[in-house]
Amino acid sequence: MQISAQITQFHGVGTPFEVCDAPVTAIKDNILVRVSLSTICGSDLHTVSGRRGAETPCILGHEIVGTIATPTPLRSASGEALHEGDRITWSLTTACGTCDYCVNRNLPQKCETMFKYGHARSEGATAHSGGFATHILLRPGTAIYHIPEAMTDEEAAPINCALATVVNGLTTIGTHAGETAVIHGAGMLGIYAACYLREKEYENVAIVDTNEHRLQTAKRFGATHTFNPNKTPVSDIDAALKELTDGRGADLGVEVSGVTIGIPNLITWLAIGGRCLTLGYVYPNADISVDAHQIVTKCVTLRGVHNYHHTALGASLRFVEENRTRYPFAELIGKTYQLGDINTAFEDAMRQEAIRIAIAPSLER
Numbered sequence: 001m002q003i004s005a006q007i008t009q010f011h012g013v014g015t016p017f018e019v020c021d022a023p024v025t026a027i028k029d030n031i032l033v034r035v036s037l038s039t040i041c042g043s044d045l046h047t048v049s050g051r052r053g054a055e056t057p058c059i060l061g062h063e064i065v066g067t068i069a070t071p072t073p074l075r076s077a078s079g080e081a082l083h084e085g086d087r088i089t090w091s092l093t094t095a096c097g098t099c100d101y102c103v104n105r106n107l108p109q110k111c112e113t114m115f116k117y118g119h120a121r122s123e124g125a126t127a128h129s130g131g132f133a134t135h136i137l138l139r140p141g142t143a144i145y146h147i148p149e150a151m152t153d154e155e156a157a158p159i160n161c162a163l164a165t166v167v168n169g170l171t172t173i174g175t176h177a178g179e180t181a182v183i184h185g186a187g188m189l190g191i192y193a194a195c196y197l198r199e200k201e202y203e204n205v206a207i208v209d210t211n212e213h214r215l216q217t218a219k220r221f222g223a224t225h226t227f228n229p230n231k232t233p234v235s236d237i238d239a240a241l242k243e244l245t246d247g248r249g250a251d252l253g254v255e256v257s258g259v260t261i262g263i264p265n266l267i268t269w270l271a272i273g274g275r276c277l278t279l280g281y282v283y284p285n286a287d288i289s290v291d292a293h294q295i296v297t298k299c300v301t302l303r304g305v306h307n308y309h310h311t312a313l314g315a316s317l318r319f320v321e322e323n324r325t326r327y328p329f330a331e332l333i334g335k336t337y338q339l340g341d342i343n344t345a346f347e348d349a350m351r352q353e354a355i356r357i358a359i360a361p362s363l364e365r
Protein backbone atom coordinates (compact mmCIF):
# COMPACT_ATOMS: atom_id res chain seq x y z
CA MET A 1 0.00 0.00 0.00
CA GLN A 2 1.41 3.34 -1.04
CA ILE A 3 0.88 6.35 1.21
CA SER A 4 1.38 9.93 0.08
CA ALA A 5 4.22 11.61 1.90
CA GLN A 6 6.48 14.62 1.71
CA ILE A 7 10.21 14.79 2.36
CA THR A 8 12.79 17.56 2.51
CA GLN A 9 16.16 17.04 0.93
CA PHE A 10 19.49 18.57 1.84
CA HIS A 11 21.60 18.87 -1.32
CA GLY A 12 24.72 20.50 0.09
CA VAL A 13 26.09 23.63 1.72
CA GLY A 14 24.55 26.85 0.43
CA THR A 15 21.72 25.08 -1.43
CA PRO A 16 18.20 25.54 -0.01
CA PHE A 17 16.34 22.46 1.21
CA GLU A 18 14.02 21.00 -1.40
CA VAL A 19 10.52 20.01 -0.30
CA CYS A 20 9.05 17.29 -2.48
CA ASP A 21 6.38 14.61 -2.71
CA ALA A 22 7.76 11.12 -2.12
CA PRO A 23 5.09 8.44 -1.65
CA VAL A 24 6.15 5.74 0.79
CA THR A 25 5.38 2.03 0.89
CA ALA A 26 5.39 0.10 4.14
CA ILE A 27 8.05 -2.64 3.85
CA LYS A 28 7.82 -5.93 5.74
CA ASP A 29 9.93 -5.84 8.94
CA ASN A 30 10.08 -2.04 8.82
CA ILE A 31 7.73 0.22 10.74
CA LEU A 32 6.15 3.15 8.95
CA VAL A 33 5.84 6.15 11.25
CA ARG A 34 4.02 9.42 10.70
CA VAL A 35 6.30 12.14 12.09
CA SER A 36 4.65 14.48 14.62
CA LEU A 37 7.61 16.64 15.60
CA SER A 38 11.32 16.84 14.85
CA THR A 39 13.80 19.23 16.45
CA ILE A 40 16.90 20.69 14.81
CA CYS A 41 19.94 19.28 16.61
CA GLY A 42 23.35 21.01 16.74
CA SER A 43 24.73 18.29 14.48
CA ASP A 44 22.12 19.14 11.81
CA LEU A 45 23.51 22.70 11.95
CA HIS A 46 27.09 21.35 11.60
CA THR A 47 25.98 19.48 8.45
CA VAL A 48 24.15 22.44 6.91
CA SER A 49 27.06 24.81 7.59
CA GLY A 50 29.54 22.33 6.07
CA ARG A 51 31.46 21.78 9.29
CA ARG A 52 31.01 18.09 8.69
CA GLY A 53 30.27 16.16 5.52
CA ALA A 54 27.05 14.44 4.47
CA GLU A 55 26.18 12.18 1.58
CA THR A 56 23.51 13.95 -0.42
CA PRO A 57 20.65 14.05 -1.03
CA CYS A 58 19.90 13.50 2.63
CA ILE A 59 16.80 13.87 4.79
CA LEU A 60 18.19 15.44 7.95
CA GLY A 61 16.52 15.32 11.37
CA HIS A 62 17.05 12.63 13.99
CA GLU A 63 15.34 14.01 17.14
CA ILE A 64 11.92 12.68 16.25
CA VAL A 65 8.60 11.63 17.71
CA GLY A 66 5.80 10.12 15.70
CA THR A 67 2.90 7.69 15.57
CA ILE A 68 2.88 4.23 14.01
CA ALA A 69 1.08 4.51 10.64
CA THR A 70 0.45 0.86 9.74
CA PRO A 71 -0.03 -2.39 11.72
CA THR A 72 3.21 -4.10 12.70
CA PRO A 73 4.09 -7.45 14.28
CA LEU A 74 7.21 -5.93 15.87
CA ARG A 75 7.58 -5.14 19.57
CA SER A 76 9.03 -2.28 21.59
CA ALA A 77 12.44 -2.41 23.30
CA SER A 78 10.69 -3.46 26.50
CA GLY A 79 8.75 -6.23 24.74
CA GLU A 80 5.35 -4.51 24.48
CA ALA A 81 3.16 -4.94 21.42
CA LEU A 82 3.15 -2.00 19.01
CA HIS A 83 -0.11 -0.81 17.51
CA GLU A 84 -1.12 1.55 14.76
CA GLY A 85 -1.51 5.02 16.33
CA ASP A 86 0.97 4.42 19.19
CA ARG A 87 3.14 7.44 19.95
CA ILE A 88 6.80 6.39 19.89
CA THR A 89 10.41 7.46 19.78
CA TRP A 90 13.39 5.28 18.88
CA SER A 91 17.14 4.84 18.99
CA LEU A 92 19.22 7.10 16.77
CA THR A 93 21.06 4.05 15.44
CA THR A 94 20.26 0.45 14.57
CA ALA A 95 22.25 -2.49 15.93
CA CYS A 96 22.57 -6.06 14.62
CA GLY A 97 23.01 -7.66 18.05
CA THR A 98 25.61 -10.14 16.78
CA CYS A 99 28.80 -8.26 15.83
CA ASP A 100 31.83 -7.63 18.06
CA TYR A 101 30.71 -4.10 19.05
CA CYS A 102 27.19 -5.32 19.86
CA VAL A 103 28.21 -8.49 21.74
CA ASN A 104 31.63 -7.91 23.32
CA ARG A 105 32.22 -4.18 23.58
CA ASN A 106 28.87 -2.88 24.83
CA LEU A 107 28.90 -0.37 21.97
CA PRO A 108 25.83 -1.29 19.87
CA GLN A 109 25.77 2.33 18.72
CA LYS A 110 28.96 1.57 16.79
CA CYS A 111 27.58 -1.68 15.29
CA GLU A 112 29.41 -2.87 12.16
CA THR A 113 26.19 -2.61 10.12
CA MET A 114 24.81 0.39 12.03
CA PHE A 115 22.33 2.69 10.30
CA LYS A 116 21.89 6.22 11.66
CA TYR A 117 18.62 8.05 11.07
CA GLY A 118 18.84 11.55 9.61
CA HIS A 119 22.41 11.06 8.40
CA ALA A 120 22.13 8.75 5.38
CA ARG A 121 21.96 9.35 1.65
CA SER A 122 18.22 9.12 0.96
CA GLU A 123 17.73 7.11 -2.18
CA GLY A 124 15.86 3.92 -3.01
CA ALA A 125 15.73 1.69 0.08
CA THR A 126 17.27 4.37 2.28
CA ALA A 127 14.71 7.05 1.40
CA HIS A 128 12.40 8.15 4.27
CA SER A 129 15.22 7.86 6.78
CA GLY A 130 15.16 11.33 8.38
CA GLY A 131 12.85 13.37 10.60
CA PHE A 132 12.27 16.40 8.39
CA ALA A 133 9.56 14.57 6.44
CA THR A 134 5.97 13.53 6.99
CA HIS A 135 6.95 9.84 7.29
CA ILE A 136 9.95 7.75 8.25
CA LEU A 137 10.61 4.01 7.88
CA LEU A 138 12.14 2.34 10.93
CA ARG A 139 14.48 -0.56 10.18
CA PRO A 140 15.11 -3.85 11.95
CA GLY A 141 17.48 -3.38 14.90
CA THR A 142 15.88 -0.11 16.03
CA ALA A 143 15.02 0.09 19.75
CA ILE A 144 11.49 1.51 19.93
CA TYR A 145 9.98 3.10 23.05
CA HIS A 146 6.44 4.21 23.80
CA ILE A 147 6.20 7.83 24.88
CA PRO A 148 4.44 8.17 28.26
CA GLU A 149 0.95 9.59 27.79
CA ALA A 150 1.44 12.72 29.87
CA MET A 151 4.63 13.74 28.06
CA THR A 152 4.24 16.27 25.24
CA ASP A 153 5.92 15.94 21.84
CA GLU A 154 8.00 19.02 22.71
CA GLU A 155 9.28 17.35 25.88
CA ALA A 156 9.94 14.09 24.06
CA ALA A 157 11.62 15.04 20.76
CA PRO A 158 15.11 16.15 21.91
CA ILE A 159 15.38 13.21 24.32
CA ASN A 160 16.05 10.98 21.33
CA CYS A 161 19.50 12.47 20.65
CA ALA A 162 20.53 15.10 23.20
CA LEU A 163 19.35 13.64 26.52
CA ALA A 164 20.10 10.01 25.64
CA THR A 165 23.66 11.02 24.69
CA VAL A 166 24.08 12.88 28.01
CA VAL A 167 22.63 10.01 30.05
CA ASN A 168 24.82 7.45 28.27
CA GLY A 169 27.92 9.62 28.76
CA LEU A 170 27.29 10.34 32.43
CA THR A 171 26.40 6.71 33.17
CA THR A 172 29.61 5.60 31.47
CA ILE A 173 31.91 8.00 33.33
CA GLY A 174 29.97 7.57 36.59
CA THR A 175 28.23 10.06 38.88
CA HIS A 176 28.55 10.38 42.65
CA ALA A 177 26.29 12.31 45.03
CA GLY A 178 27.95 15.28 46.72
CA GLU A 179 30.45 15.92 43.92
CA THR A 180 31.08 19.15 42.06
CA ALA A 181 30.66 19.21 38.28
CA VAL A 182 31.54 21.83 35.71
CA ILE A 183 29.78 21.75 32.34
CA HIS A 184 31.38 23.46 29.35
CA GLY A 185 28.50 24.60 27.10
CA ALA A 186 24.92 25.57 27.98
CA GLY A 187 23.17 24.30 24.85
CA MET A 188 20.67 21.44 24.93
CA LEU A 189 23.21 18.85 26.15
CA GLY A 190 24.62 21.15 28.83
CA ILE A 191 21.18 22.02 30.16
CA TYR A 192 20.14 18.36 30.25
CA ALA A 193 23.44 17.51 31.99
CA ALA A 194 22.78 20.21 34.62
CA CYS A 195 19.37 18.89 35.68
CA TYR A 196 20.48 15.25 35.44
CA LEU A 197 23.45 15.89 37.75
CA ARG A 198 21.30 17.84 40.20
CA GLU A 199 18.91 14.91 40.37
CA LYS A 200 21.98 12.70 41.01
CA GLU A 201 22.50 14.91 44.09
CA TYR A 202 25.52 16.82 42.89
CA GLU A 203 26.30 19.56 45.38
CA ASN A 204 27.59 22.07 42.83
CA VAL A 205 26.77 22.12 39.12
CA ALA A 206 28.67 24.96 37.47
CA ILE A 207 28.05 25.75 33.81
CA VAL A 208 30.18 27.84 31.45
CA ASP A 209 29.01 29.58 28.29
CA THR A 210 29.50 32.91 26.51
CA ASN A 211 25.73 33.23 25.90
CA GLU A 212 24.12 34.99 28.91
CA HIS A 213 20.61 33.98 27.89
CA ARG A 214 21.61 30.31 27.92
CA LEU A 215 23.26 30.70 31.31
CA GLN A 216 20.01 32.11 32.69
CA THR A 217 18.11 29.14 31.23
CA ALA A 218 20.63 26.75 32.80
CA LYS A 219 19.85 28.20 36.22
CA ARG A 220 16.24 27.08 35.81
CA PHE A 221 17.54 23.59 35.04
CA GLY A 222 19.55 23.12 38.20
CA ALA A 223 22.83 24.95 37.52
CA THR A 224 24.07 26.29 40.86
CA HIS A 225 26.82 28.54 39.45
CA THR A 226 27.23 30.14 36.01
CA PHE A 227 30.36 31.58 34.41
CA ASN A 228 30.80 33.61 31.22
CA PRO A 229 34.44 33.34 30.02
CA ASN A 230 34.00 36.65 28.15
CA LYS A 231 33.56 38.30 31.54
CA THR A 232 35.47 36.00 33.89
CA PRO A 233 38.98 34.81 32.93
CA VAL A 234 39.64 31.05 32.96
CA SER A 235 41.97 31.51 35.97
CA ASP A 236 39.21 33.25 37.95
CA ILE A 237 36.75 30.43 37.12
CA ASP A 238 39.43 28.03 38.34
CA ALA A 239 39.74 29.97 41.60
CA ALA A 240 35.96 30.05 42.06
CA LEU A 241 35.66 26.27 41.51
CA LYS A 242 38.50 25.63 43.97
CA GLU A 243 36.75 27.82 46.53
CA LEU A 244 33.64 25.63 46.19
CA THR A 245 35.67 22.45 46.73
CA ASP A 246 38.09 23.20 49.58
CA GLY A 247 40.84 23.94 47.06
CA ARG A 248 40.47 20.64 45.12
CA GLY A 249 38.81 21.66 41.88
CA ALA A 250 35.86 20.01 40.09
CA ASP A 251 35.37 16.23 40.31
CA LEU A 252 33.63 15.95 36.96
CA GLY A 253 33.98 17.97 33.75
CA VAL A 254 31.47 17.67 30.91
CA GLU A 255 32.45 19.04 27.48
CA VAL A 256 29.36 19.72 25.38
CA SER A 257 30.21 23.05 23.76
CA GLY A 258 32.17 21.60 20.84
CA VAL A 259 34.61 24.52 21.02
CA THR A 260 38.23 23.41 21.10
CA ILE A 261 39.07 25.32 24.26
CA GLY A 262 36.58 23.12 26.14
CA ILE A 263 38.80 20.16 27.09
CA PRO A 264 41.87 22.31 27.93
CA ASN A 265 39.70 24.45 30.23
CA LEU A 266 38.12 21.44 31.93
CA ILE A 267 41.49 19.73 32.47
CA THR A 268 42.66 22.93 34.15
CA TRP A 269 39.59 23.10 36.39
CA LEU A 270 39.56 19.41 37.40
CA ALA A 271 40.68 18.10 40.78
CA ILE A 272 43.27 15.37 41.25
CA GLY A 273 41.49 12.17 40.23
CA GLY A 274 38.95 14.17 38.22
CA ARG A 275 36.99 12.74 35.27
CA CYS A 276 36.32 14.51 31.99
CA LEU A 277 33.51 13.43 29.67
CA THR A 278 33.50 14.74 26.12
CA LEU A 279 30.43 14.57 23.87
CA GLY A 280 30.62 17.81 21.92
CA TYR A 281 33.10 17.26 19.08
CA VAL A 282 30.76 15.76 16.49
CA TYR A 283 32.67 17.28 13.57
CA PRO A 284 36.13 16.29 12.28
CA ASN A 285 39.45 18.13 12.84
CA ALA A 286 38.52 19.38 16.31
CA ASP A 287 42.21 19.69 17.16
CA ILE A 288 42.86 20.68 20.75
CA SER A 289 46.00 21.77 22.53
CA VAL A 290 46.27 20.53 26.09
CA ASP A 291 49.14 20.32 28.57
CA ALA A 292 49.18 16.52 28.93
CA HIS A 293 51.39 16.93 31.99
CA GLN A 294 48.19 17.97 33.80
CA ILE A 295 46.38 14.79 32.70
CA VAL A 296 49.21 12.65 34.07
CA THR A 297 49.97 14.51 37.29
CA LYS A 298 46.30 14.96 38.19
CA CYS A 299 45.48 11.33 37.27
CA VAL A 300 42.65 12.55 35.06
CA THR A 301 40.27 10.20 33.22
CA LEU A 302 39.22 11.44 29.77
CA ARG A 303 36.30 9.65 28.13
CA GLY A 304 34.47 10.19 24.83
CA VAL A 305 31.01 8.85 24.00
CA HIS A 306 29.38 8.92 20.56
CA ASN A 307 25.77 8.20 19.63
CA TYR A 308 24.42 6.27 22.61
CA HIS A 309 23.62 2.79 23.85
CA HIS A 310 19.89 2.34 23.08
CA THR A 311 19.08 1.56 26.73
CA ALA A 312 20.03 5.17 27.55
CA LEU A 313 16.94 6.25 25.58
CA GLY A 314 14.68 4.26 27.91
CA ALA A 315 16.42 5.76 30.95
CA SER A 316 16.09 9.25 29.45
CA LEU A 317 12.35 8.88 28.88
CA ARG A 318 11.94 7.81 32.51
CA PHE A 319 14.04 10.78 33.66
CA VAL A 320 11.84 13.32 31.86
CA GLU A 321 8.66 11.54 32.94
CA GLU A 322 9.76 11.72 36.59
CA ASN A 323 11.08 15.29 36.48
CA ARG A 324 8.82 17.06 33.98
CA THR A 325 7.08 19.00 36.75
CA ARG A 326 10.42 20.15 38.20
CA TYR A 327 12.02 21.45 35.01
CA PRO A 328 10.28 23.28 32.11
CA PHE A 329 11.56 20.96 29.37
CA ALA A 330 8.99 22.06 26.79
CA GLU A 331 10.22 25.67 27.04
CA LEU A 332 13.56 24.62 25.52
CA ILE A 333 11.75 24.50 22.16
CA GLY A 334 11.50 27.89 20.52
CA LYS A 335 9.34 28.27 17.44
CA THR A 336 7.75 25.37 15.57
CA TYR A 337 7.65 25.53 11.76
CA GLN A 338 5.78 23.61 9.10
CA LEU A 339 7.75 21.32 6.79
CA GLY A 340 7.45 23.74 3.86
CA ASP A 341 9.18 26.40 5.96
CA ILE A 342 12.27 24.29 6.68
CA ASN A 343 14.64 26.87 5.19
CA THR A 344 13.29 29.58 7.52
CA ALA A 345 13.43 27.12 10.42
CA PHE A 346 17.15 26.50 9.82
CA GLU A 347 17.86 30.24 9.50
CA ASP A 348 16.16 30.67 12.86
CA ALA A 349 18.12 27.78 14.42
CA MET A 350 21.42 29.18 13.09
CA ARG A 351 20.83 32.38 15.09
CA GLN A 352 21.06 30.20 18.23
CA GLU A 353 18.57 32.34 20.13
CA ALA A 354 16.39 29.37 21.07
CA ILE A 355 17.92 26.16 22.43
CA ARG A 356 15.93 24.14 19.88
CA ILE A 357 13.77 24.95 16.85
CA ALA A 358 11.14 22.40 15.84
CA ILE A 359 9.46 21.28 12.65
CA ALA A 360 5.97 19.76 12.79
CA PRO A 361 5.43 18.06 9.43
CA SER A 362 1.96 17.89 7.99
CA LEU A 363 0.68 17.29 4.50
CA GLU A 364 -0.72 20.82 4.30
CA ARG A 365 1.31 23.21 2.24
Ligand SMILES: [Zn+2]
Pocket residue numbers: 041042043044062161162
Ligand atom coordinates in the same frame (compact mmCIF):
# COMPACT_ATOMS: atom_id res chain seq x y z
ZN1 LIG B 1 21.76 15.07 17.40
Ligand SMILES: [Zn+2]
Pocket residue numbers: 095096097098099100101102108111112113
Ligand atom coordinates in the same frame (compact mmCIF):
# COMPACT_ATOMS: atom_id res chain seq x y z
ZN1 LIG C 1 26.25 -5.13 15.54
